[in-house]
Amino acid sequence: MFKLSKKVQALPPYLFLEIDKAKRKARAEGRDIIDLGVGDPDQPTPKFIIDALSKAAQDPANHRYALDQGMPVLRNAISGWYKRRFNVNLNPDTEILPLIGSKEGIAHFPLAFLNPGDLSLVPDPCYPPYKGGTILAGGKPHLMPLLESNAFLPDLNKIPFMARKKAKIIFVNYPNNPTNACAGDDFYKRLIEFAAKNKIIIISDLAYSEMAYDGYKPRSLLEFPGARDITIEFHSLSKTFNMTGWRIGWASGNPQLIGALAKVKSNIDSGIFSAIQLAGVAALDGPQDYLKSMCRLYQERRDILCEGLAALGWKAVKPKATFYVWIKIPPKESSIDFAGRLLKDADIVATPGVGFGKYGEGYIRMALTVPKERIEEALERIEKIA
Numbered sequence: 001m002f003k004l005s006k007k008v009q010a011l012p013p014y015l016f017l018e019i020d021k022a023k024r025k026a027r028a029e030g031r032d033i034i035d036l037g038v039g040d041p042d043q044p045t046p047k048f049i050i051d052a053l054s055k056a057a058q059d060p061a062n063h064r065y066a067l068d069q070g071m072p073v074l075r076n077a078i079s080g081w082y083k084r085r086f087n088v089n090l091n092p093d094t095e096i097l098p099l100i101g102s103k104e105g106i107a108h109f110p111l112a113f114l115n116p117g118d119l120s121l122v123p124d125p126c127y128p129p130y131k132g133g134t135i136l137a138g139g140k141p142h143l144m145p146l147l148e149s150n151a152f153l154p155d156l157n158k159i160p161f162m163a164r165k166k167a168k169i170i171f172v173n174y175p176n177n178p179t180n181a182c183a184g185d186d187f188y189k190r191l192i193e194f195a196a197k198n199k200i201i202i203i204s205d206l207a208y209s210e211m212a213y214d215g216y217k218p219r220s221l222l223e224f225p226g227a228r229d230i231t232i233e234f235h236s237l238s239k240t241f242n243m244t245g246w247r248i249g250w251a252s253g254n255p256q257l258i259g260a261l262a263k264v265k266s267n268i269d270s271g272i273f274s275a276i277q278l279a280g281v282a283a284l285d286g287p288q289d290y291l292k293s294m295c296r297l298y299q300e301r302r303d304i305l306c307e308g309l310a311a312l313g314w315k316a317v318k319p320k321a322t323f324y325v326w327i328k329i330p331p332k333e334s335s336i337d338f339a340g341r342l343l344k345d346a347d348i349v350a351t352p353g354v355g356f357g358k359y360g361e362g363y364i365r366m367a368l369t370v371p372k373e374r375i376e377e378a379l380e381r382i383e384k385i386a
Ligand SMILES: *Cc1c(COP(=O)(O)O)cnc(C)c1O
Pocket: 039, 100, 101, 102, 103, 104, 127, 173, 177, 205, 207, 235, 236, 237, 238, 239, 244, 248, 249
């Protein structure tokens, strides 16, 4: 009866629907499903963070509307964390904006800078809100294929002249979901030069900055000369502290970009529950050995899964960061069919690559979000159907 807006009609279809339905059906039938599909930590939030929330929740001062720009104590904690982690000084008043999870900030940001007909340069495959946020703002995504032949980095030289001229924003996400690729300094330097020359804003999604292995430490784009004039970086407590359900993250970077996002948001939401902000302070200021043990846990699972898959002849590179394994599948089958068959024959859920965009076709993604015993069980099941 009612006609959807053109913007909503233009949103990409939700390709995980079929898999979701099949997964629910299999569970309802009582089958023992191993779910490697969702990028959501299986471990609980650390106790010291929950304790901080419990305490803060008791204080009536925290029950009222929070400040739109976040509590000063949280912005100071973020600034301190940034200094310790990246040796970057950020002004907590103008260069940091707490968010209700980084997803909302990423999705709302294009509203501040896109006009009809403007483009965003969007990697493909990618985290879906880059495309969704662009379309809802009236812009159009211009896809930058992430190909194995270019280490899953966008080839900036291949962006056509008119796309460069019409683009207002470029999205990058390293360590990357879903391909687990990491960006080197040389790529970041080329990116900054490209964006500055073409007057394009860089959105850098750093959700996985703390989930890295073998001594690798992902860098912030804000460490690089010239970046601070043109970059907004998105961070999240979700993956770092097993807090996906809590909804807390932040943006940091250029004051004009931060201010514009704050202006958009002041018309949409009314800040993060103050008790959650105080729990966020506890997380950022908390004991750092927690992060080491988290990375050790995923690293052990990574080694079991990747070495097991390699022994079965599958093509999966061991990730240096993130909790995703990006697996090349034989070309004779689509990623949706391949994932469907894994579920039907082995009761294993994996995400078809095409769900992240057309250049994700030919791959499936597995998340290291089940205990190692379950990963071993998954390998045994795969061996049986192979
Ligand atoms: C999980 C994830 C996020 C984090 O989202 P929140 O809204 O902070 O929970 C952001 N970017 C990517 C690429 C992710 O995978």
